[in-house]
Amino acid sequence: MLKRIIASFILLSTSLGFSQTIDSPQQAKxxxxxxxxxxxxxxxxxxxxxxxxxxHGDIIWSDGFGKAKRxxxxxxxxxxxxxxIASISKSITAIALAKMVDDKEINLDESIYTYLPDYPxxxxxxxxxxxxxxxxxxxxxxxxxxxxxxxxMSITEGLDLFKNDSLVFQPGTQFLYNSFGYVLMSxxxxxxxxxxxxxxxxxxxxxxxxxxxxxxxxxxxxxxxxCEFYRKSNYRKPVVCDPVANEYKVAGGGFLSTSEDIVKLGxxxxxxxIVSKEAIKELITSQHLDTGNNTGYGxxxxxxxxxxxxxxxxxxxxxxxxxxxxxxxxxxxxxxSILTNLSGAQVQQFGDELEAIFLD
Numbered sequence: 001m002l003k004r005i006i007a008s009f010i011l012l013s014t015s016l017g018f019s020q021t022i023d024s025p026q027q028a029k030x031x032x033x034x035x036x037x038x039x040x041x042x043x044x045x046x047x048x049x050x051x052x053x054x055x056h057g058d059i060i061w062s063d064g065f066g067k068a069k070r071x072x073x074x075x076x077x078x079x080x081x082x083x084x085i086a087s088i089s090k091s092i093t094a095i096a097l098a099k100m101v102d103d104k105e106i107n108l109d110e111s112i113y114t115y116l117p118d119y120p121x122x123x124x125x126x127x128x129x130x131x132x133x134x135x136x137x138x139x140x141x142x143x144x145x146x147x148x149x150x151x152x153m154s155i156t157e158g159l160d161l162f163k164n165d166s167l168v169f170q171p172g173t174q175f176l177y178n179s180f181g182y183v184l185m186s187x188x189x190x191x192x193x194x195x196x197x198x199x200x201x202x203x204x205x206x207x208x209x210x211x212x213x214x215x216x217x218x219x220x221x222x223x224x225x226x227c228e229f230y231r232k233s234n235y236r237k238p239v240v241c242d243p244v245a246n247e248y249k250v251a252g253g254g255f256l257s258t259s260e261d262i263v264k265l266g267x268x269x270x271x272x273x274i275v276s277k278e279a280i281k282e283l284i285t286s287q288h289l290d291t292g293n294n295t296g297y298g299x300x301x302x303x304x305x306x307x308x309x310x311x312x313x314x315x316x317x318x319x320x321x322x323x324x325x326x327x328x329x330x331x332x333x334x335x336x337s338i339l340t341n342l343s344g345a346q347v348q349q350f351g352d353e354l355e356a357i358f359l360d
Contacts, residue, residue: 029357030061036357040350041065047230047238049340050078050259053358056333057271062260068227068341082213082226082256083339084246086317088326090182092214093251094132094300095268096201097189098279106192108132108282108299115188120163126171131185132299133175133287137167140178148320150243152219155190155197158183158248175295182252189251198250208274209264214257219245226256229321231343238342241321253319259337266328266335269301269313284313301328307352308359316348325351334358 023031033051041049048066052059064076074081100106106115108129113119115128126136139162141147146161162180169176186197193200198216206214213225230238246254269280286294286303296303298313306312310331317324323345327336336354338347 026060029360033061033354033357034063036350036353037063037065040353044342044345045232045236045238046340046342046345048076048081048227049338050076050081050083051339051354052078052259052263052337053354054263054267054335055358057267059260059263068225070228074227076227078259080213080225080258082215082223082258083324083341084217084229084253084317084319084322085255085257085262085324085339086253086319086322087179088257088262088315088317088324089251089253089255090179091300091315091326092201092205092255092265093182093186093189094283094298095265095275096205097128097132097185097299098275098283099204100189100193101279101282102276106189112136112184112188115191116184119159119184122167124167124170126167128185128188129282129287129299130171131181131188133295133297134177134181135175135287135289135295136171136181137169137174137176138162138178138181138184139165139168140176140180148242148244150219150245152245153248155183155186155248155250159187161248172290175289175297177297179249179252183249186251205265205274209268211257211261211264214255214261216250217246217254217256219243219247223256227341229341229343231321241343244320246319253317257339259339262324262326262337262339263335266326266337269328270330270333270335284311306332306359307355310359312355314351318343323347327351327355329355329359332359 048068050064052062062078064078068074068076068081109127111125130136190197229241231241233239283299284301285298286296288294301313301315304312306329312329314327321341321343324339325347
């Protein structure tokens, strides 16, 4: 009898135009996350942003906010809009390196000179692993001119920027985050695989993972879905960035991608398709200094713990017209990708806010 009364009430409410929506816990989280995303966009004055979240290997939320381009006005689409992912490119390179380790084409603990015997001799030797973990002593950008260089060069040509400079410390004694180390590592990968770096990554990573919208940020061709890139200004609206050529440092910060493609990359750590679990472990195990202190960085991934005390692997990216983050929570099988087209946007803080929502 009670069931009939309830059914009659629902039918009457519907006929009168009333409806009641009860969110599932997941829907409620997504609704809260959307509100935060809009607040972040407004507060940071971000022109455009894409967010994709997956759990247990399936996308549970994927959304675009704001504009990919202002002229002509183009909306952000998380499955189409290609952002500069900046240093998340290092995570891509790390997966490609793991594939080479599996195929016994490269040994992480071999000297760099094993693969590049003609590279200028330094006072100290250093390994592929140390390069990937920012422990080799390779310098960082000297100034903004190097950081935002607008000169198209190959990887080999890019070595000329730093190859004759002395190491800034004895390898293994300090941690110095830099992208030039990844330029050098990608040159070693080219030699070891006997294949141009971008072609190797495309064939070995992008194609098998169906990352169909991830490409090198070619400075001299039109890429239809590539968004515009903005920087903050003294005026209310961000302004378009000056041109930049990232081809030579593709391994450390030169790929374009979508938020949905980046989630596919993150899921490779959780559900390996192209590399072994043993090789992945090399990427997500924190390296350590000669003193024994952990650096909090493996190869291409920072290694920390979540608010729940569970493992957390991530990489941020900051480039010309780009602020990005990829976060992976293996125990919860959760992956979060946030891509923006504004230099300096505080995406890591926003990522922490999403963590608080989706790990609750």
